[in-house]
Structure formats: C-alpha cells, structure tokens
Amino acid sequence: MTPLLKVENISKFYGRRIGCKDVNFDLYPGEVMGIVGESGSGKSTLLNCLAGHLNPEIGEVLFEMRDGAMRDTVTMSEPERRMLSRTDWAFVHQHARDGLRMNVSAGGNVGERLMAVGARHYGNIRENAIDWLGRVEISDTRVDDRPSQFSGGMQQRLQIARNLVTGPRLVFMDEPTGGLDVSVQARLLDLVRGLVREMGLSAIIVTHDLAVVRLLADRLMVMKDGHVVETGLTDQVLDDPQHAYTQLLVSSVLQV
Amino acid sequence: MIEIKNLSKTFTLHNQGGVIIPVMQGAELTVAPGKCVALTGASGAGKSTLMRMIYGNYLSAGGSILVGGVDVVTAEPREIMALRREVLGYVSQFLRVVPRVPTLDVVADPLLAVGVDSDTARDRARDLLARLNIPERLWSLSPTSFSGGEQQRVNIARGFAHTYPAMLLDEPTASLDAVNRETVLSLIEEAKAGGAAIIGIFHDEAARDRVCDREIDVSVYTPNVTKGAA
Numbered sequence: 060m061t062p063l064l065k066v067e068n069i070s071k072f073y074g075r076r077i078g079c080k081d082v083n084f085d086l087y088p089g090e091v092m093g094i095v096g097e098s099g100s101g102k103s104t105l106l107n108c109l110a111g112h113l114n115p116e117i118g119e120v121l122f123e124m125r126d127g128a129m130r131d132t133v134t135m136s137e138p139e140r141r142m143l144s145r146t147d148w149a150f151v152h153q154h155a156r157d158g159l160r161m162n163v164s165a166g167g168n169v170g171e172r173l174m175a176v177g178a179r180h181y182g183n184i185r186e187n188a189i190d191w192l193g194r195v196e197i198s199d200t201r202v203d204d205r206p207s208q209f210s211g212g213m214q215q216r217l218q219i220a221r222n223l224v225t226g227p228r229l230v231f232m233d234e235p236t237g238g239l240d241v242s243v244q245a246r247l248l249d250l251v252r253g254l255v256r257e258m259g260l261s262a263i264i265v266t267h268d269l270a271v272v273r274l275l276a277d278r279l280m281v282m283k284d285g286h287v288v289e290t291g292l293t294d295q296v297l298d299d300p301q302h303a304y305t306q307l308l309v310s311s312v313l314q315v
Numbered sequence: 316m317i318e319i320k321n322l323s324k325t326f327t328l329h330n331q332g333g334v335i336i337p338v339m340q341g342a343e344l345t346v347a348p349g350k351c352v353a354l355t356g357a358s359g360a361g362k363s364t365l366m367r368m369i370y371g372n373y374l375s376a377g378g379s380i381l382v383g384g385v386d387v388v389t390a391e392p393r394e395i396m397a398l399r400r401e402v403l404g405y406v407s408q409f410l411r412v413v414p415r416v417p418t419l420d421v422v423a424d425p426l427l428a429v430g431v432d433s434d435t436a437r438d439r440a441r442d443l444l445a446r447l448n449i450p451e452r453l454w455s456l457s458p459t460s461f462s463g464g465e466q467q468r469v470n471i472a473r474g475f476a477h478t479y480p481a482m483l484l485d486e487p488t489a490s491l492d493a494v495n496r497e498t499v500l501s502l503i504e505e506a507k508a509g510g511a512a513i514i515g516i517f518h519d520e521a522a523r524d525r526v527c528d529r530e531i532d533v534s535v536y537t538p539n540v541t542k543g544a545a
Contacts, residue, residue, distance in 0.1 A: 087393055245414035252413055256427075274413050278392045292371055292392040299373040303329030310330065 061123065063088050063229060063261050064109070069118035071101075071108050077285035078104035082118070084280065084290065088228070091255060091262045093276030093293060095269060095308070101285035102265045103233055108133075109263065110150050110231045111140045122147075122229070145175045149222035153234035155214035159206045159221065165192060166202040168221045176225050191220040195250060212243035216250065223254060230255075230262040236271055248274055269312055273297060281305045316481050316512035317369070319344040322378035322388075322536075324361075324368060338364055342378070342536040344514075348480065351503065351513040353527040360534040362516045366483050369514065370405050371395040382481055400428050404482040406474035408489070410458060410466045418444065418461075418469055419454045425477040436476070443472035446498050464490060475502050482506060484515035488522045500526055 062085040071078035079101035086092055094102045107113040109120055111132055121129040122143070132140055144150065152158040159168055169188035170178075178184050189199045195216035197209075206214050215235065222230065235251065236244040252275060255262055264276060272279055272293055279296040281289040281304065289302040300306045322342040328334045339361050346352050354362040367373040369380055371387050380387040383402040385394055399405070404425075412421050419440050426436035444454060447468040453461065458469045471487060487503070488496045496519075503526045507513060517523035523530070 090393060090396075249413050249415050273411075277396050291374070292395055294372050295374060295392075298367065299326075301327070301374065306329050 060087055061127075062086060063090075063123050065119075065121040065129065066109065067119045067121070069105065069108055069115045069120065071104050071113060071115045077101070078113075079108070079282070079285045082287055086229075086261055086263065088261055089259050090278065091260075091264065091276045092278045092280060093272030094263065094265045094280045094282060095267060095272055096282035097267060097308075099284075100282040102282050104285075105282070106231055106233055106263060106265045110148060111144060112150075145172065146225055147228045149225075149227040149230040151215075151218055151222055151230065151232040151235050153237045155206065155211070155218045158218040159214065161207050162205060164203045164205055165197065165209070165217055168206065168217060169224050172221050172224050187224065188220075191224045192217070194254075195220045196246075210243075212239055212247065215239065215243075215247060219247075219251070219254070223258070223260075226258070228261060230260055232262060232264040232266075234266050234268075235264065236266070236268065244271075251275060269297060269309065281308065316348045316383060317344070317346040317514065318379075318381040319369070320379050320381075322365075322368065322380060323376045324364060324373065325376050337538045339368075339533075339536050340538045342533075344531055346481075346512040346514060348510045348512050349507050350529070351507055351515060351527045353523045353530045354514060354516050354533050355523075355530050356532050356534040356537075360532075361537050362533050363485065365533055365536075366405075366485060366514065366516065370399070370403065370483055400425075402480055404474055404477065404479035406471055406482070406484045406487050408467070408470075408485050410470040410473075412458060414459050415457050417455045418449065418458045421458055421469060422472045422476055425473060429477055431477075439476055440472065443475060444469070446502075447472050448495060448498075464492075464495075467491070468495060471499055471502070475506065478506070478509055478511070480511055482511050482513045484513060484517075486516055486518060488517065488519045496522065 064086040066082055066084050069082040070080045082105055096102045104113065108115040115133060119131045120133050122132050124130050166185060166188040169191050170184040173184050173187060189202055192199060192202060197213060197216060206217055209217060236247055266272060276293045279291060279293045280287055281296065283304045289296055289305045296305060297309055300309050319342055322339060324339040326336045326338060342365060354365060356362055364373060368375050369387060375388045378388060382398060385398050387395060419437060422440035422443060423436040426439060449465060449468055458466050487499050491499060500522055
C-alpha cells in the first residue's frame with residue numbers, strides 16, 4: 060500500500076516566531092490521525108498548511124492524485140489546489156459558520172458542493188442533498204431552512220454533509236466537537252466514526268480533547284511549541300506516554 | 316503463534332523527578348496454537364504490563380514480541396492496527412465504547428471491521444449476547460448505562476465475536492456468577508479448540524486450572540526497583 064499523503068519537513072514561520080517546524084509523517088488510505096497539543100502548539104497552523112490554506116516556507120505536502128501520481132500541493136497552481144479542495148479534500152471547521160453559507164438553505168449548502176464539481180440536474184442534486192441530510196440525521200422537513208435556524212450540533216452535522224457529499228478521500232477536521240455539549244459531541248463522534256469506516260476515508264483531526272482522539276484516531280501526533288514531540292498508536296501514546304510534555308498532558312485530564 | 320524473547324520495559328516519570336523504573340527484564344514466553352498460558356505473580360509483578368506490551372499499548376524498551384510473524388516492538392502503528400483487527404484479540408477488564416452505539420453494534424463491530432457482512436455479524440453478536448445472558452431488550456441500548464457485570468459480559472461478547480488466532484484475556488471470569496463464568500470458560504475452550512493461542516490473567520484458580528496448559532510466574536522477570544534522579 061502507498062501513502063495517500065506524504066508530509067516532508069513542513070515548517071511555517073510567522074516572522075521570527077515558529078508556527079510549526081520540521082513536521083514529517085505519512086498517512087495511509089483509511090487511516091485517521093489525531094493531532095493534539097495545547098493552544099498555540101501549532102496544530103492548527105500545521106493543519107492549514109496541509110489543507111492549502113497557509114503556505115509553508117519549507118517542505119512538501121505530497122498527495123496521491125486519482126491517477127496514482129504524487130503531487131506537491133504546496134507548489135501546485137491555485138486553481139488546481141482549489142479543485143482538489145472541492146473534490147478530494149474536505150475541511151470541517153470548528154465553527155460551522157466558517158464552513159457554511161449561512162444565508163443559503165441547508166439543501167443549498169449541500170447542493171452547492173455538488174454543483175461545484177459539475178452536477179447540473181436540479182432533481183438529482185436535491186435528492187442527493189436530502190439523502191445526505193438524512194445520513195447526518197437532519198430531517199428532510201428542514202431541507203429548505205437556513206443554517207442560522209439550526210442548533211450548533213445540527214450546523215456541525217450539516218457542515219459534515221456539505222463536505223462529504225462529493226466523496227472526498229481526505230478529510231481535515233479542526234476541533235470538530237469544540238464548543239458542543241457532550242451529548243451532542245457523542246452523537247457527532249458516532250456519526251463521524253461510521254462515515255469514516257463506511258467511506259474508507261482518511262482523516263486528520265486536530266483537537267485538544269484526548270477523549271475524542273481515543274475514540275476516533277488510530278494514530279496520534281503530540282505537538283508543543285510548533286514541534287512534534289511524540290507520535291505513535293493512539294492508545295500507546297495515551298497509556299504509555301514517553302515525552303515529558305505528553306505525560307503532563309495525559310496526567311492533567313480530569314477523571315469523570 | 317506468540318513468541319516473546321528477551322523483552323524489557325522501563326517507565327521514565329519525567330514529571331516526578333525523572334525517576335526511571337525498570338519493570339521487566341529478559342522476559343521469555345512462547346504460546347503455540349491451541350494452547351493457553353496463564354500469567355501469575357503477585358499484584359504489581361507485571362502481568363498486566365506484559366499483556367499491554369503484547370497488545371502494543373505499552374512501548375517495549377528492548378527484545379521482541381512476535382505475534383503471527385509481526386514484531387509488535389518495532390511495527391508501525393498501521394501494522395499494529397491490522398494485527399489487532401485480524402489476528403490479536405484483547406478482552407480487557409473495562410469496556411470502552413463510543414457513547415450512543417447500541418450493544419448489538421458494539422459486539423458486531425470487530426466482525427464488520429474485518430469485512431464480514433452486516434447480517435452475519437449481527438447474527439453472531441445476537442448468539443453471543445444470548446449465551447452471556449444479556450436480556451434481548453437491552454441489545455438496542457448503549458452499554459454505557461449497563462451495570463458493571465453486564466458491561467463486562469458485553470466486553471467478552473465483543474472480544475469473542477471474531478475468531479482471532481491469538482488472544483489476550485485480562486481476568487475474563489472476575490465478578491461473574493457461576494452460570495456466566497461457565498459460559499466464558501466454554502468460550503475459551505472453544506477458541507482453543509479452534510486453534511487460538513491464548514495468554515490470560517486469572518485470579519480464579521479453578522478457572523485457571525481448567526483452561527490453562529501452563530503457568531508463567533511473571534515476577535521472575537521483574538527486576539528489583541532501583542531509583543535514580545535524571
């Protein structure tokens with residue numbers, strides 16, 4: 060098996076400050092990797108470099124195109140990268156309103172992604188949108204409502220539907236359960252886990268919630284001050300952390 | 316099936332003065348298909364530690380752990396994921412599940428993960444839950460709200476759903492009543508008859524004598540605890 064994504068020596072600086080430095084990893088098809096660390100550790104910077112939202116100063120992000128060729132997404136042209144982000148990638152933002160069009164109906168939000176990749180038949184688009192709303196547990200009676208009329212958890216599920224409708228191969232998630240009630244979080248985690256398996260998705264999930272990565276991620280990367288301090292199998296990193304910072308992080312979690 | 320050679324393990328507590336605790340040295344263990352080996356030794360001797368090292372939860376300091384030809388000590392995370400999916404089962408003492416998922420799906424999950432179709436997987440799950448006396452009216456509910464004993468039986472059903480060629484059992488009969496204990500012991504015997512190599516921790520001596528072919532006292536591999544500030 061060949062990796063879907065090869066990240067080589069990615070470094071991003073904000074002036075003289077380090078965003079993230081010397082990050083290397085391979086992600087294989089179907090793998091879910093979690094990135095944890097405290098605020099300011101560089102995890103979101105790294106995610107945005109990988110997803111093409113930020114331009115790293117150093118390094119390559121090689122992505123396996125549908126024809127099997129590995130292409131560096133850092134140096135590819137903007138239209139090519141935009142096309143990838145509509146077809147093969149998905150990006151789930153922490154705040155659903157960053158990933159949704161708030162003044163367009165729920166159905167329209169999902170349909171818009173389909174139209175961006177060439178779907179034109181209105182009936183099919185609407186049918187597909189309703190199907191996807193169902194999969195994220197949004198009733199078809201809400202298809203014409205705007206996301207601003209939805210609860211936070213529903214908005215997040217709608218954002219996931221909008222992102223996955225085009226059948227991406229790689230999903231980036233930035234704190235997907237941040238700011239949601241725990242009961243709503245559980246429902247979302249269950250949903251994401253099911254979709255990841257069903258669609259064979261690869262995913263990179265940034266979060267500071269260790270319980271979230273334990274349930275969703277196969278592998279874990281721990282960041283501190285822009286550097287990767289530890290990587291490994293998720294339960295190994297959480298149960299037998301090797302680095303001082305990871306030990307502190309794991310031992311700081313309140314037991315329920 | 317399972318072959319452990321010269322295995323060692325240390326814990327370094329960076330946030331407690333850098334104390335280095337050697338917990339295992341020179342551990343050797345071989346389990347053939349169809350055999351069950353019990354780990355014995357006083358509390359703190361390292362039985363659970365050894366088990367977690369075999370499963371890949373704990374990082375080994377040196378040596379090798381071959382399970383079905385894969386060396387857990389040096390394998391990549393995705394190789395260990397594949398090993399756990401197909402070859403190596405683990406019945407721990409605690410059930411850890413995604414909240415909200417129905418019990419039937421929790422038990423069927425390991426089968427779905429290896430590509431068994433949904434109907435066959437759920438039939439097998441129903442069969443196991445019935446054998447372990449989990450009332451049918453609970454199957455559609457999440458086990459997170461179940462009693463301790465029920466959760467343990469759900470965990471056992473889940474652990475035995477897929478027929479793994481190698482299994483780790485951490486106190487599978489602890490706190491079970493006589494009827495359910497008997498069911499678990501027959502599940503273990505069936506797994507052995509099917510060719511599974513099993514390593515288990517049993518405080519229940521009668522259970523140990525019945526299903527285990529051999530005992531290994533883990534404390535012989537436990538070095539005297541020495542402390543040093545780093």
